[in-house]
Amino acid sequence: MGMRRSLFQILLWLLPAEVAHNLRMSLLGFVGKLPTGKWWLKVCHAPATEGLEREVFGVHFRNPIGVGAGFDPNGDRLTELASSGFGFVEIGSVVPRPQPGTPRPRLRRIRTADSLIDNSGYPSRGLEHILQNVRKRNKHTQNIVIGCNIGHLTASHIEDTVKEYLRVFRNMYQYVDFFVVNICCNTSSKRFEPRSRDAILELIEPLFEFRRGQLDYRPILLKISPDLTQEEVDTVIDILIETPLDGIEAVAGSLKMGQEYGGAITGAMLTERAIEMVRYIAERSEHNYPIIGSGGMMQPKDVERMMEAGASLVALNTGLRENGFRLLKKASRAVVESENREK
Numbered sequence: 483m484g485m486r487r488s489l490f491q492i493l494l495w496l497l498p499a500e501v502a503h504n505l506r507m508s509l510l511g512f513v514g515k516l517p518t519g520k521w522w523l524k525v526c527h528a529p530a531t532e533g534l535e536r537e538v539f540g541v542h543f544r545n546p547i548g549v550g551a552g553f554d555p556n557g558d559r560l561t562e563l564a565s566s567g568f569g570f571v572e573i574g575s576v577v578p579r580p581q582p583g584t585p586r587p588r589l590r591r592i593r594t595a596d597s598l599i600d601n602s603g604y605p606s607r608g609l610e611h612i613l614q615n616v617r618k619r620n621k622h623t624q625n626i627v628i629g630c631n632i633g634h635l636t637a638s639h640i641e642d643t644v645k646e647y648l649r650v651f652r653n654m655y656q657y658v659d660f661f662v663v664n665i666c667c668n669t670s671s672k673r674f675e676p677r678s679r680d681a682i683l684e685l686i687e688p689l690f691e692f693r694r695g696q697l698d699y700r701p702i703l704l705k706i707s708p709d710l711t712q713e714e715v716d717t718v719i720d721i722l723i724e725t726p727l728d729g730i731e732a733v734a735g736s737l738k739m740g741q742e743y744g745g746a747i748t749g750a751m752l753t754e755r756a757i758e759m760v761r762y763i764a765e766r767s768e769h770n771y772p773i774i775g776s777g778g779m780m781q782p783k784d785v786e787r788m789m790e791a792g793a794s795l796v797a798l799n800t801g802l803r804e805n806g807f808r809l810l811k812k813a814s815r816a817v818v819e820s821e822n823r824e825k
């Protein structure tokens with residue numbers, strides 16, 4: 483079940499990848515402001531919700547298919563993405579202060595492989611700006627789940643990272659529905675990827691501690707790299723089983739695959755590795771924990787396979803950029819059909 487690109491998408495495809503994305507997001511904002519714009523977004527993109535609704539880590543999702551981190555990093559288009567019918571939006575990576583990211587061009591296409599080379603370096607308008615966006619939930623954003631992906635501030639010292647993750651967590655706590663702790667924040671100049679049990683626990687234990695004192699419960703997930711060794715994946719699964727961690731998001735872009743290109747590979751080159759990792763984690767944790775499947779979800783079939791492999795939710799990024807929002811409706815239909823077949 484392949485997908486044909488719309489005329490608009492073909493036009494975007496002719497532009498450099500980051501220019502195309504910014505154009506899409508500006509246009510989305512423009513349409514959202516028109517009197518019937520939000521209705522129009524719904525009519526064009528939103529799938530029927532029948533058979534899609536589900537409860538994952540105690541949160542109600544109208545649709546298991548959402549937008550992954552880096553697509554709307556500052557939460558500037560939450561209303562429009564909600565109107566378009568996505569089940570959730572993972573904003574971020576959120577960092578405590580604004581940072582520009584890597585100088586452009588920092589996002590390139592491998593056209594022949596339907597993939598991107600991402601070297602964007604987590605550009606962000608910073609915590610204050612993002613807080614403004616999540617504080618003003620309206621009737622449109624009421625029924626979309628918002629996740630907050632926490633990332634590493636490139637300019638800061640590694641020793642300060644634990645404090646900074648906690649700072650973002652505390653500030654965002656009452657405004658979002660779940661958290662994703664990103665443990666693979668790599669830029670061309672700096673790597674932040676705690677892989678040992680101790681390093682990961684050092685980062686997440688303060689978050690558990692803060693949560694213990696709160697009235698409302700916010701699930702915490704770890705987002706992992708596809709480049710982890712088998713042993714490192716096992717370490718993450720052990721942490722999942724032995725601590726109050728709620729789930730895992732697998733996977734981020736691959737630096738290993740992108741070595742010769744100077745960035746992280748996202749898109750179709752990642753599909754098989756992402757599905758294989760989700761299947762492994764689901765089996766080893768006996769399907770007891772929610773997994774967000776991410777990586778190379780380009781076609782409806784990819785999303786269907788990801789869910790069959792054990793993902794409870796699927797986060798789209800490169801697939802939306804390169805194939806357009808029609809992927810949402812088509813993938814939703816594929817998921818419903820596949821679940822109906824299993825019944």
Ligand SMILES: Cc1cc2nc3c(=O)[nH]c(=O)nc-3n(C[C@H](O)[C@H](O)[C@H](O)COP(=O)(O)O)c2cc1C
Nearest residue numbers: 550551552574575734735748749777778779799800
């Ligand atoms: C331009 C771009 C920016 C991204 N920024 C972030 C980010 O800030 N934080 C994060 O956790 N992942 C980020 N990602 C990774 C995606 O969320 C996703 O995990 C990865 O791209 C694999 O999925 P995909 O193949 O569907 O794109 C970014 C990806 C791209 C292409």
